[in-house]
Amino acid sequence: DVKVTQSSRYLVKRTGEKVFLECVQDMDHENMFWYRQDPGLGLRLIYFSYDVKMKEKGDIPEGYSVSREKKERFSLILESASTNQTSMYLCASSLGGDREKLFFGSGTQLSVL
Amino acid sequence: KQEVTQIPAALSVPEGENLVLNCSFTDSAIYNLQWFRQDPGKGLTSLLLIQSSQREQTSGRLNASLDKSSGRSTLYIAASQPGDSATYLCAVQNTGRRALTFGSGTRLQVQP
Numbered sequence: 001d002v003k004v005t006q007s008s009r010y011l012v013k014r015t016g017e018k019v020f021l022e023c024v025q026d027m028d029h030e031n032m033f034w035y036r037q038d039p040g041l042g043l044r045l046i047y048f049s050y051d052v053k054m055k056e057k058g059d060i061p062e063g064y065s066v067s068r069e070k071k072e073r074f075s076l077i078l079e080s081a082s083t084n085q086t087s088m089y090l091c092a093s094s095l096g097g098d099r100e101k102l103f104f105g106s107g108t109q110l111s112v113l
Numbered sequence: 114k115q116e117v118t119q120i121p122a123a124l125s126v127p128e129g130e131n132l133v134l135n136c137s138f139t140d141s142a143i144y145n146l147q148w149f150r151q152d153p154g155k156g157l158t159s160l161l162l163i164q165s166s167q168r169e170q171t172s173g174r175l176n177a178s179l180d181k182s183s184g185r186s187t188l189y190i191a192a193s194q195p196g197d198s199a200t201y202l203c204a205v206q207n208t209g210r211r212a213l214t215f216g217s218g219t220r221l222q223v224q225p
Contacts, residue, residue: 004156031211042217043202050211058212090156102147102204102213104156 003027006091006105013112019078021108023091029103030096032074034058034066036087037107043090049074050096081112115140115207119216126193127224134188134219136203141181144206147213148177148188151200160201161188193223 007022025032033048035058045058047066055066063085067075074093078085089108094100116139126132136146145164149157161170161177163186169178176189186203200220204213 033212035215040217043204043215045212048212056211092157101159101162102149102157103159104149106156107154109154 004091004093004103004105006089006108008108009106011108011110013078013081013110015082015112017078017081017112019081019110019112021076021078021089021091021110023074023076023093023105024072025074025093025103026072027093027095027103028071029093030071031094031100032068033092033094033102034064034074034076035090035092036060037090038087046076083112086110086112115205115214117203117205117214117216119201119203119219121219122217123220123222125222125224128193128195130193130223131189131191132193132221134190134201134203134221136186136188136216138184138186138205138214140205140207141184142208143181144208146177146179146186146203146205148175148186149202149204151202151218153200157202190221193221195223195225198222 004025034046035043037043049055049068065077091105147162148160151157163170163179174191179186200218202218204215
């Protein structure tokens with residue numbers, strides 16, 4: 001089975017801190033995604049990557065950046081955390097092409113105080 | 114821009130009932146549609162994926178149908194069990210786009 005691992009289950013950070021969320025997949029997937037999930041708003045795409053060092057903005061990229069230096073690892077960076085970035089962050093991956101199942105990690109619940 | 118709507122937002126049924134969850138989408142130019150399950154505080158698990166050329170997919174007690182022209186999909190759960198209690202989300206992948214667009218989900222509770 002595909003395993004998508006997010007490094008932290010819960011995180012508490014202060015406003016203005018730089019925050020790194022890490023995601024690793026173990027099945028050589030080409031595509032990796034970062035979503036955030038908020039009550040009433042559903043899942044919204046922040047960024048995705050379809051290859052090493054390749055990235056594309058999603059629907060809500062403001063305040064975030066990403067890094068994909070190795071195929072298996074996709075990092076989400078909050079340059080200066082703000083309270084409106086308190087959310088559940090979900091990482092996902094898929095094999096490649098355009099018609100593949102999406103596999104999710106367990107999520108990181110981030111609280112910015 | 115694709116919009117995905119799921120109705121109802123919440124549903125409570127007694128154990129053993131057959132039930133249908135609904136999903137609608139505004140742009141019919143899709144590659145596929147996926148149904149996911151999410152338990153509280155957890156990530157999503159893919160249940161079924163229907164390609165745009167298919168009409169339905171089945172897995173155990175679950176059956177998902179797709180009517181691309183009308184922009185609708187249904188997830189049928191037969192003989193519901195308390196363990197089916199979760200939030201069910203549908204998501205579509207548009208032609209030429211790698212990422213999925215998600216609905217807000219239907220929160221299902223199956224009463225023992």
